[in-house]
Amino acid sequence: MPTLVIANKCYSSWSLRPWLLMKQLGVAFDEIVIPLDLPDTKKRVLTYSPAGKVPILIDGEVTVWESIAIMEYAGEAFGAPVWPEDRKARAMARSVAAEMHAGFTALRSACPMNLGKKYAQKDRGEAVARDVARFSEIVREARERFGAGGAFLFGAFTAADAMYAPLATRLDTYSFALDAGTRSYVDAILSLPTFQEWRSAALKESWIVDADEVDEEAIENFRKAA
Known part of the structure; x- marks a missing residue:
């Protein structure tokens, strides 16, 4: 089974893209979450890809990074209908x-x-x-x-x-x-x-990335309500 390496579900838009596609199209995979903005984040990501960024898909000896490349691979390797037929x-x-x-x-x-x-x-x-x-x-x-x-x-x-x-x-x-x-x-x-x-898991995360927290008062805080 392939493994998808992703970052915080609350903030990581690029991680969401291939995760959502493969889930929606029924491609089974394991996941590894590496929290952003921690002292060892870069080191941990580099153990999976020399590009040093998530998401990363690992399928045996094959490593694919960049969201669109992962999606294309999902179509080729697992027969998922990634693009329209027409x-x-x-x-x-x-x-x-x-x-x-x-x-x-x-x-x-x-x-x-x-x-x-x-x-x-x-x-x-x-x-x-x-x-x-x-x-x-x-x-x-x-x-x-x-x-x-x-x-x-x-x-x-x-x-x-x-x-x-x-x-x-x-x-x-x-x-x-x-x-x-x-x-x-x-x-x-x-x-x-x-x-x-994805969102339910995101709201249970304890990691806060200050760089992705907008400096204005929120009208709702779902983390507190979760």
Whole structure:
């Protein structure tokens, strides 16, 4: 059975992506959690990958790092339907997944993933607003063209949804006002039993990463309620 090495579930958006995809598509794996921001974090991660970052998938003699590479490997090695079957849908799914990997820097920087808290709605700047608008545009186009078979971007859950899942959590955590279509998609991600499993584990973690704690008062603290 392969092993997925990840970081704190409360904060690690990159760890969430392949974990959620493999769980959702029924790929069995063991997991190793290495908490972020501790004196031995880097040393422990380096024992699994020379890149020194999580997530990392270890399958026998094969080591794969970077979220999209792990997802592609899951499709090849375990037969998981990682991408849509339709060629046109698959092309768009790969494009928006790569766009997520390289983009949305304003939103990702201003609004770190934090499943333990919820913050009030406020103006977070023009660059963040543009990222949110672009996400809504992706949701609208994908759902209109290819989403008839289910609640996700291309109907069934794919790697594209896994790539955007952490962004969906941010929109909820920071109380962004969303149009009905985008809100429906975000809710579909957050209501997944697999995501709920991840979030439940996240709220039980004792590790706090100060760099990922926004310096503003939370309107809800789920860690205290858990």
